[in-house]
Amino acid sequence: MRNSRITTLALLAGTVLTTAPLMAGAQTAPAAATTAQPQDEEYGRLINEYLVDKRFTSELVDHMPASATVPSPLKFFGRIPGKPGEITYAEDIERYYKELARTSPRVKFWTVGKSEEGRDIVVIAIADEETLKNLDTNKAALAALGDPRKTSEAQAKQLIKSAKPLYWITSGIHSPELGGPEMLIELAYRLAVEETPFIQNIRNNMITFITPVLEVDGRDKMVDTYYYGKKTGNPRPPLMYWGKYVAHDNNRDGMGQYLQLTKALTNGVLDWHPTVLHDLHEAQSYLYVSTGTGPYNPSLDPIASNEWWLLAQTEVMEMSKRNVPGVFTYGFYDGWVPNYLFWIAQTHNGFGRFYEVQSYGPDIQKGLKLPPSATSREWYRANPPLPSIDWGPRNNTNIQESALLIALNKVATDRQIYLENYWIKNKRSVETGRTGDINAWVIPAAQTARLNVVDMVNGLRRQGAEISVANAPFKAGGVDVAAGDYVIRADQPYRTLVDMYLGVQNYPIANPRPYDDTGWTMGYMRNVTVRTIKDPSVFQQSMTMLADDVRPKGVVTGAGPVILVNHSGDNELMSFRFRLARTKMLAAEAPFELGGRQYAAGTFILPAANRAEVEKVVADLGLTAEAVGAVPSVANHALSVPRIGYLHSWLRTQDEGWWRAALDRYGVPYTYFADIKARQGGLRAKYDVIIYPTVGSSVKDQVTGVAMNGTKPIPYKKSALTPNLGTLDSADDIRGGLGADGIAELKKFVEQGGTLIGDGSTVEMLAEYGVASGVSVAETPKLYTKGAIMRGVFKDKTSPLTYGYAGNEMPVYFSQAPVLKVGGSGPGMGYFDPNAPGSNIAQNITPNDKPAHISPWQGSGQQAAPANTDVSNSPFGSMLPTSRTGGAAPTQFPRVVMAFPAKADDILLSGMLSGGEALQNNALLVDVPKGQGHMVLYALRPFWRWQTQGSYFLGFNAIINWDHLDAGAKSGAKGD
Numbered sequence: 001m002r003n004s005r006i007t008t009l010a011l012l013a014g015t016v017l018t019t020a021p022l023m024a025g026a027q028t029a030p031a032a033a034t035t036a037q038p039q040d041e042e043y044g045r046l047i048n049e050y051l052v053d054k055r056f057t058s059e060l061v062d063h064m065p066a067s068a069t070v071p072s073p074l075k076f077f078g079r080i081p082g083k084p085g086e087i088t089y090a091e092d093i094e095r096y097y098k099e100l101a102r103t104s105p106r107v108k109f110w111t112v113g114k115s116e117e118g119r120d121i122v123v124i125a126i127a128d129e130e131t132l133k134n135l136d137t138n139k140a141a142l143a144a145l146g147d148p149r150k151t152s153e154a155q156a157k158q159l160i161k162s163a164k165p166l167y168w169i170t171s172g173i174h175s176p177e178l179g180g181p182e183m184l185i186e187l188a189y190r191l192a193v194e195e196t197p198f199i200q201n202i203r204n205n206m207i208t209f210i211t212p213v214l215e216v217d218g219r220d221k222m223v224d225t226y227y228y229g230k231k232t233g234n235p236r237p238p239l240m241y242w243g244k245y246v247a248h249d250n251n252r253d254g255m256g257q258y259l260q261l262t263k264a265l266t267n268g269v270l271d272w273h274p275t276v277l278h279d280l281h282e283a284q285s286y287l288y289v290s291t292g293t294g295p296y297n298p299s300l301d302p303i304a305s306n307e308w309w310l311l312a313q314t315e316v317m318e319m320s321k322r323n324v325p326g327v328f329t330y331g332f333y334d335g336w337v338p339n340y341l342f343w344i345a346q347t348h349n350g351f352g353r354f355y356e357v358q359s360y361g362p363d364i365q366k367g368l369k370l371p372p373s374a375t376s377r378e379w380y381r382a383n384p385p386l387p388s389i390d391w392g393p394r395n396n397t398n399i400q401e402s403a404l405l406i407a408l409n410k411v412a413t414d415r416q417i418y419l420e421n422y423w424i425k426n427k428r429s430v431e432t433g434r435t436g437d438i439n440a441w442v443i444p445a446a447q448t449a450r451l452n453v454v455d456m457v458n459g460l461r462r463q464g465a466e467i468s469v470a471n472a473p474f475k476a477g478g479v480d481v482a483a484g485d486y487v488i489r490a491d492q493p494y495r496t497l498v499d500m501y502l503g504v505q506n507y508p509i510a511n512p513r514p515y516d517d518t519g520w521t522m523g524y525m526r527n528v529t530v531r532t533i534k535d536p537s538v539f540q541q542s543m544t545m546l547a548d549d550v551r552p553k554g555v556v557t558g559a560g561p562v563i564l565v566n567h568s569g570d571n572e573l574m575s576f577r578f579r580l581a582r583t584k585m586l587a588a589e590a591p592f593e594l595g596g597r598q599y600a601a602g603t604f605i606l607p608a609a610n611r612a613e614v615e616k617v618v619a620d621l622g623l624t625a626e627a628v629g630a631v632p633s634v635a636n637h638a639l640s641v642p643r644i645g646y647l648h649s650w651l652r653t654q655d656e657g658w659w660r661a662a663l664d665r666y667g668v669p670y671t672y673f674a675d676i677k678a679r680q681g682g683l684r685a686k687y688d689v690i691i692y693p694t695v696g697s698s699v700k701d702q703v704t705g706v707a708m709n710g711t712k713p714i715p716y717k718k719s720a721l722t723p724n725l726g727t728l729d730s731a732d733d734i735r736g737g738l739g740a741d742g743i744a745e746l747k748k749f750v751e752q753g754g755t756l757i758g759d760g761s762t763v764e765m766l767a768e769y770g771v772a773s774g775v776s777v778a779e780t781p782k783l784y785t786k787g788a789i790m791r792g793v794f795k796d797k798t799s800p801l802t803y804g805y806a807g808n809e810m811p812v813y814f815s816q817a818p819v820l821k822v823g824g825s826g827p828g829m830g831y832f833d834p835n836a837p838g839s840n841i842a843q844n845i846t847p848n849d850k851p852a853h854i855s856p857w858q859g860s861g862q863q864a865a866p867a868n869t870d871v872s873n874s875p876f877g878s879m880l881p882t883s884r885t886g887g888a889a890p891t892q893f894p895r896v897v898m899a900f901p902a903k904a905d906d907i908l909l910s911g912m913l914s915g916g917e918a919l920q921n922n923a924l925l926v927d928v929p930k931g932q933g934h935m936v937l938y939a940l941r942p943f944w945r946w947q948t949q950g951s952y953f954l955g956f957n958a959i960i961n962w963d964h965l966d967a968g969a970k971s972g973a974k975g976d
Contacts, residue, residue: 039063044062052390056286057324057398064190077185087223089219097210100189112267122211122212126191126192126203127164128203145419146348148427149430149491170265171214177281178361180280182360182397190405205415214265217241217242221724226362227721238734244657246654246658258665273348278355281354282396284358285385288356289329290329291309291312291335294335296334296335296336307351307421309329313329319406327399328378348494349425351422359391359396368389438532439490440490443531444482445484445486455526456522457546461549464494469484470543477538479532487543504909519787519908525949554622562606562627562629564625568600574953577641578669580617589636589637601802602804642688642960646663649697650676651701655694658945672728673729679745680745683748683754689755694762699764702762703738704737705738706736713733750931763775763820764777774823776820780919785911785916792812794897799967801958802957814939814941820922820939822926892928894923896926899925900920904919904920929965934962
């Protein structure tokens with residue numbers, strides 16, 4: 001332990017102890033770099049030529065060594081990174097990396113996955129020859145440091161001395177951010193061939209992994225759009241699609257794990273146990289090094305935030321020594337939500353971090369001006385950016401390559417500190433699980449939506465969490481555990497991940513404005529019960545760890561010509577309906593009992609099905625069904641298979657892809673078309689249901705779409721010049737948007753019997769333009785919430801939209817807007833008594849971190865007592881958007897299916913909420929009849945990223961019951 005204390009003191013001393021080695025290894029003048037190794041004079045000349053401001057350089061990157069065997073970027077591409085007006089396709093970067101691996105014994109290349117469109121996601125490893133020859137040995141050493149249950153303290157000390165840290169650099173996840181992949185072309189070559197003491201220190205004392213482009217699909221689309229504009233002189237098409245499903249939020253998939261790039265990196269982290277994971281971005285001037293302003297996620301080991309600061313301060317200081325302006329830390333990001341890509345390392349006890357750099361371009365920006373807020377001198381920004389500067393892509397290359405080399409050298413020099421930190425974080429994770437407030441989490445297997453439970457369990461397993469199955473019933477910490485229940489022991493290295501995901505978040509409203517979501521509790525998001533155990537005796541109970549995903553085998557029991565499938569809310573039921581699209585199905589409109597079994601409203605009734613066909617689908621999906629002698633005597637309606645149209649805007653496709661992801665995952669067919677086609681009319685002849693998810697823009701912009709500026713069309717399609725565009729949708733001209741004509745056609749579609757489904761800005765548009773009669777959007781200047789989980793109260797459990805949901809309430813995701821008001825009163829409004837009791841959310845989780853506005857649960861099934869906390873005086877009032885009101889006097893009454901609770905103190909479940917009085921009693925889910933059809937409007941987000949599986953059926957029910965949404969409505973709800 002004495003050696004451990006000495007190392008810890010070195011950690012606390014930080015830069016003081018390591019500055020000398022860093023500077024000793026650094027090149028102090030360009031001339032010194034050229035004496036020991038031949039230099040590529042032309043490469044060096046071009047670096048200087050393309051650098052439009054000479055302050056953005058260092059002795060680390062102002063030259064390039066020559067190699068007789070390994071091709072430089074200049075030799076391979078005919079240009080260097082940082083050349084104005086040039087960018088590189090992902091496939092060409094991959095070709096270069098393969099060539100580096102072929103020609104240098106210090107480089108290895110392999111692929112780590114495929115994108116949705118089939119492109120390679122690649123990685124190279126760079127280190128000295130001996131280390132690369134023994135890469136698997138080092139891999140095993142890092143794995144051993146990651147599991148203190150298998151590695152003794154003595155063994156760990158030896159490994160910390162002998163092993164080498166792994167520093168994994170990733171880039172290109174945000175496709176418009178061009179500079180990282182370009183810089184990494186050059187960095188890879190420099191690390192492989194340069195012989196300065198500085199680079200040798202990196203190469204000899206650690207392993208560098210580089211994944212130059214994570215979102216390979218989007219990268220190639222971005223290059224297409226850039227060269228289209230450059231070569232034709234015409235307006236460039238916007239980067240409508242990055243990956244198949246998601247644009248900017250592709251680095252918010254860390255918890256959901258739906259995207260191929262997320263899965264590839266997660267598998268890599270689990271396989272290689274990287275010491276540092278460093279993601280490169282472009283959103284600040286001139287270089288932001290991540291630390292965070294706080295609040296930091298409370299599940300993090302304190303070492304994690306100390307590591308952020310220790311390394312960031314080194315980079316900022318060393319860049320300041322070199323008089324590079326605008327390098328800072330602290331004032332940008334908070335450190336709260338674990339959904340980002342680099343948090344894949346944090347949740348696995350590694351060290352995740354990121355850069356934000358001034359945009360690459362690649363065109364030169366003369367006289368780039370910044371606002372005073374970006375150029376002010378602050379304690380965290382002692383050498384601020386300048387009010388005006390010439391900026392070019394080589395500036396971008398130099399500033400981040402220099403800082404990254406400093407970071408690599410620092411970790412290589414202090415490698416034992418970072419390896420020891422990794423060991424301690426894993427060890428403390430296990431120890432905290434044994435002695436802390438939570439010893440285990442229990443997920444009961446016998447829940448209403450048992451397949452949704454399985455999906456959650458499998459998702460946690462794929463991120464490395466160890467999950468066991470109880471072999472026999474037991475009781476621990478007051479929790480009854482049944483045989484077959486899932487038990488997550490807390491004494492495991494990835495307890496950190498489980499604690500972050502399953503805990504209840506409390507984001508104090510006095511803290512700085514949150515950067516992203518404030519609440520994400522997985523049990524709530526998936527509407528799954530999770531219980532916590534505080535009792536070490538749980539470790540002595542008999543349980544078997546899962547060695548593979550849970551794959552329930554479905555079965556049809558009983559005899560008879562009619563098959564019943566209970567509506568449990570399991571999302572696999574959507575697959576069931578569409579895989580048996582030709583099979584006649586009915587939906588029960590009320591709960592019923594048959595043969596001693598209880599069936600929920602919405603139960604699927606197959607009156608004359610082919611049993612063998614049904615059995616195969618049931619078995620594949622893991623469902624249970626029962627064959628009976630006759631159709632139950634319960635009110636029912638036919639489930640016709642709708643023709644689904646999926647409407648998107650050419651303006652923005654950031655959020656709509658999460659709806660598509662769910663439809664694709666569960667096998668729901670649809671026709672994808674753009675807003676400009678809606679203006680053409682004839683929608684009802686083509687579709688029964690139109691899904692029109694949020695565009696995430698203002699109502700005006702959503703209607704206007706891509707502006708009709710100029711006379712030249714803006715195409716988005718595959719061509720010889722743009723071979724990567726037009727994969728999902730294409731058009732000769734994407735300008736014009738939905739327009740007033742498109743709104744009129746949507747209204748006509750509904751009046752003629754179609755069902756229109758929308759959330760977010762689409763709901764605001766329909767309300768403001770008077771299409772959704774009786775619905776308006778409230779102005780809420782005192783409300784502030786961001787990405788939180790709220791309590792949703794069912795107001796009309798007879799609506800088909802609620803089929804499969806037990807109880808009178810459920811958790812839902814909501815983020816600031818829209819706040820819906822439903823006007824008028826009368827039959828069909830669907831209101832229950834707003835003060836009616838019946839909370840069942842408390843069964844979903846036993847919180848270990850309770851929001852300030854929700855009192856501790858009084859036991860399973862009990863409603864949370866009001867906290868009586870006044871949050872009306874929000875510190876965020878000046879930041880709030882202005883909502884518009886709209887709507888007309890209804891001729892048919894909207895049917896409020898779900899609303900916020902009547903009391904503000906009852907609303908928040910996880911996250912942050914200020915000014916909750918603006919939400920109380922307002923609608924979350926409204927069915928608006930109009931003419932012969934319906935609009936189903938969501939103020940909540942039923943499909944938010946890949947996290948809200950518990951609310952998916954609020955959307956799925958609207959699709960499969962599209963032509964019987966009036967079922968259960970009180971007299972008058974249907975209108976004329």
